[in-house]
Amino acid sequence: MxxxxxxxxxxxxxxxxxxxxxxxxxxxxxxxxxxxxxxxxxxxxxxxxxxxxxxxxxxxxxxxxxxxxxxxxxxxxxxxxxxxxxxxxxxxxxxxxxxxxxxxxxxxxxxxxxxxxxxxxxxxxxxxxxxxxxxxxxxxxxxxxxxxxxxxxxxxxxxxxxxxxxxxxxxxxxxxxxxxxxxxxxxxxxxxxxxxxxxxxxxxxxxxxxxxxxxxxxxxxxxxxxxxxxxxxxxxxxxxxxxxxxxxxxxxxxxxxxxxxxxTEQDLKQLTHVSRLLDERLNRAPNRSAAYVGESAFAHKGGLHVSAVEKDPRTYEHIEPELVGNRRHIVVSDQSGRANILARFREVGLDVEADDGKVAALVETVKLREYEGYAYDGAEASFELLARRALGSVPGYFRLARFRVMDERRWNVRGELVTESEATVTIELKGEQLMTVATGNGPVNALDTALRKALLPHYPELGDMRLVDFKVRILTPQAGTEAITRVMIESADNAGERWSTVGVSPNIIDASYEALNDAITWKLLKSGAKSAE
Missing domain, CATH: 3.20.20.70 (Aldolase class I)
Known part of the structure; x- marks a missing residue:
């Protein structure tokens, strides 16, 4: 019935x-x-x-x-x-x-x-x-x-x-x-x-x-x-x-x-994540004042509110924020966040005890990085890598020694104005330094191509990996050309797997490399690739 x-x-x-x-x-x-x-x-x-x-x-x-x-x-x-x-x-x-x-x-x-x-x-x-x-x-x-x-x-x-x-x-x-x-x-x-x-x-x-x-x-x-x-x-x-x-x-x-x-109750805990994922796909800032899921929905600032909430959150909260995957934000002390982090751990298959000291350290790391501009609700792969690194469980596949990217704008022999990009990458892998050079239709494409060129002979698992989306967001527009930039990259492979990564830096190429590095590392981790170390 x-x-x-x-x-x-x-x-x-x-x-x-x-x-x-x-x-x-x-x-x-x-x-x-x-x-x-x-x-x-x-x-x-x-x-x-x-x-x-x-x-x-x-x-x-x-x-x-x-x-x-x-x-x-x-x-x-x-x-x-x-x-x-x-x-x-x-x-x-x-x-x-x-x-x-x-x-x-x-x-x-x-x-x-x-x-x-x-x-x-x-x-x-x-x-x-x-x-x-x-x-x-x-x-x-x-x-x-x-x-x-x-x-x-x-x-x-x-x-x-x-x-x-x-x-x-x-x-x-x-x-x-x-x-x-x-x-x-x-x-x-x-x-x-x-x-x-x-x-x-x-x-x-x-x-x-x-x-x-x-x-x-x-x-x-x-x-x-x-x-x-x-x-x-x-x-x-x-x-x-x-x-x-x-x-x-x-x-x-x-x-x-x-x-x-x-x-289910567990499904409901995804709500804040899904809401912010949509905003990241649209490359726009989430509404801080949104009911239930906004950053300010459970924020308390000074005075009587904070004093009362610290005694019992029900004094100024109509529900527990963790029920919808959100968190309480006490502006003067910035406490809580652990339950949300643990819920995300479960989503990526990490079984961690709530009283593990590494969890508290990771909570503080996430808060700091989000303050710096990182957004993990739209970059699940970067969050998983951050968590696994905090728990000491990500192999060292390679290490970047240096990279250089150059752009040249010139007239070609046909009288056309063209812009070409060239990237040089030096990585350390299996005790050796490998240098590769590649060109691309832009600095990020050239950097991506050079990096894969160096890694593919050692990690054939990367052969079917491709970049399917690339978004840039200026986080501090008032700073003009010195603004902090957030880069979100979505990657995919032939198995139908899709994953998103994030990088933040005042330098857009540096932010792009950070997101690319996470994307490649996540692919190697999920493919079961062996560490080069």
């Missing part, structure tokens, strides 16, 4: 979140975020709109392997004047071969009259026929009733008829959308309550935008009124003011209600 209190989580970061101004996901970004969502434990991951752009086509062409989540493709109902079987857009949606699809259709008579310019009855036919046709090809069909709340307030019967058409045609979920984001919580709760008289709440979902800063509140109000699916995005990404923030909704449901979701 189904659990009446079970709420299903539908993540739309990779589709609706991609409509955020300034957000442009690469295929690699989508893969990394989708896999993080699967590990977190959400029920549905919406990948994008097949046929809409080359990025989505490439993503659906080589989709991630999920262990927990169900992969969803997004599209729209058939167009006017076409049959469902002969509509190119609907066919592209179904040809994505995902186990579930979510299609959008109008439910506001104003939009049908003005935006579509068709009869209201034809719009209902489009919904019914599209859902029924899709149901023959996929396991699960969802219908997003666009502008449902505005439509219901204008013409309740017509908006309800649109939702009923999808329900009667076999849609698993009929999702009520506050597309313009202007509905308030008391309106959502009243309208959803009226809809549940016709459509069971166990078949209803909610999709809220945040234009009145009420997307999370509206989603919770809808659940109270009976819906059992919530659609949202990580960190509230989305068009205009964003979507309902799943990072806030998940702990609110798990820790502050009687409703259940598909995450």
């Amino acid at each position: 189904a659990d009446d209190n079970r709420v299903y989580l539908f993540d739309s970061t990779l589709r609706d979140g991609a409509q955020t101004q300034g957000v442009d996901f690469s295929v690699n970004d989508k893969l990394a975020i989708a896999q993080a969502l699967d590990r977190l434990g959400v029920d549905y991951v919406e990948g994008g709109w097949p046929g809409a752009n080359p990025t989505d086509d490439a993503f659906f062409g080589a989709p991630p392997a999920f262990n927990r989540a169900r992969f969803v493709a997004f599209g729209m109902t058939r167009r006017p004047g076409r049959s469902a079987a002969n509509d190119p857009g609907l066919n592209a949606l179904l040809n994505a071969k995902t186990p579930a699809v979510c299609m959008v259709g109008k439910s506001w008579d104003f939009h049908v009259d003005v935006a579509l310019g068709i009869s209201r009855s034809e719009n209902i036919d489009m919904i019914r026929e599209s859902v029924a046709h899709a149901g023959k090809s996929v396991d699960e069909v969802m219908f997003d009733a666009e502008h449902f709340f505005d439509g219901y307030k204008a013409n309740p019967q017509y908006a309800l008829d649109c939702a009923l058409a999808a329900y009667q045609a076999g849609a698993r979920w009929i999702v009520l959308c506050d597309t313009n984001g202007g509905t308030l919580p008391h309106e959502v709760e009243r309208i959803v309550g009226e809809v549940t008289a016709k459509i069971p709440g166990a078949r209803l979902g909610i999709h809220c935008h945040n234009d009145t800063e009420n997307a999370v509140a509206n989603s919770l109000a809808a659940v109270r009124a009976g819906v059992r699916q919530i659609q949202g995005t990580l960190n509230g990404l989305g068009e205009r003011c964003g979507n309902a923030n799943l990072v806030s909704l998940i702990p609110s449901l798990m820790l502050k209600s009687n409703f259940k979701v598909g995450l």
